[in-house]
Amino acid sequence: MVLTSLENDKVKALVRLQQKKYRDETGTYLVEGEHLVEEAYKHGSILQVIALENMPISYDCDILYVTEDILKKISSLENPPSMMALCKKEENHEIVGDKILLLDGIQDPGNLGTMIRSSLAFGVQTIILSPNCVDLYNPKVIRGTQGMMFHIPIIVMDTKDAITYMKQHHIPVYGTNVVNGVEASSLTSSEKEKYCLIMGNEGSGLSDEVFALCDRNLYIPMNEQVESLNVGVACSILLYELGR
Template sequence: MVITSLENSKVKDYVKLQQRKYRDFTNTYIIEGEHLVIEAYKAGLVKELILLDGEKVPFDIDYIYVSNEVMKKISTLDTAPTIMAVCNKSNSSDIVGDKVLLLDGIQDPGNLGTIIRSSVAFNIDTIILSENTVDLYNPKVLRATQGMYCHVNIISRDAIDAINYLKDNNYIVYGTNVNNGYDVREVDSNDKFCLIMGNEGNGVREGIQNMCDKNLYIKMNNAVESLNVGVACSILLYELGR
């Protein structure tokens, strides 16, 4: 059977998943396109496949066929893909491992996705998203991760609580400060650390900087006020991972 009606209740539910509140309510989200679906399948996250009529069923998972028109309605892309999947959100809430990244206030979905991709590249174990950070399950974030969000433990937690926990558990906590920081090239390598990145416009909140063991910066030309936050975070992770 192929679902062709935009009024179908399943279709309506899937369209609603474009909104964060409905993703939060159902604990599910949608990913679009073959690459993301394969990564999520390998990680055991896929609940149901949404296939364009005529496409092959790639894995032994519940699926529905839909018309092109329905696919377009559910998709957030300009060009709808031929495969999408409904996935279960992670229920992880623990900080695991020795290398932690805390993101406090990142707003741009592309930046969050890029940072997640770099975090996996540089062996981060846990990424903590504070409540004022863009939703991990925003379709633009997931796309920018290139599926790498499946390869790292990502949790939501209050920033201050997380920092207190990390300090109690002997993590070195690094903030960032573009004006008055400690050159990351001079930092000794540490087995257990947490790097904190703040909002695109404002950086790490002053109250949080005061809680950090060190505030880092990247040495650069004076003409430049700051780097893109995804770039800055990636360079810091690259250096801290030496």
């Protein structure tokens, strides 16, 4: 059976998932495109595959066939993919390992996606998002992670609670600041064994309160004309150094 009416209640419910409010209410979200559907399937996150009529689907799961118009309406993309999936959110609460990235108030979905991808590349074991970060299940974030969000625990936790956890577990907390900072490349192996790197908001950086709780500040040497790097780039370079 192929769903053809844009007014169908199922379609309306899927369209609403573009809004965080409905993702939160239902505990579900959408992934778009074959690659992300495959990653979500391997991870066991899929409730239903949504596919263009007549498309052969090899996954063993519930499938909803729809028209191109419906895909267009559900998708966040200008050129909608021929396959999407409705997924259930994962409830991670446990911090795993002692190589941690803590993101405090990151607002740009592209930046968050990029940092998740780089985290996996350079050996981060848990990513912590403060509650005021952009929603992990925002379609642009999911696209930016290139599916890597399914390969690493990502939890939402208050920044100060997270820092308290690090102090209790003797994990050094690194902020980023040139003032009183240590050049990232000069860290010794033992200083890179365990870490919690904190990256702050794109515009305002870390608050004074959070800075006061950091054990050290790291910095990346650069041309004086440049005030700062893109936060996704800065984070990735620091994780690259911490992972070496």
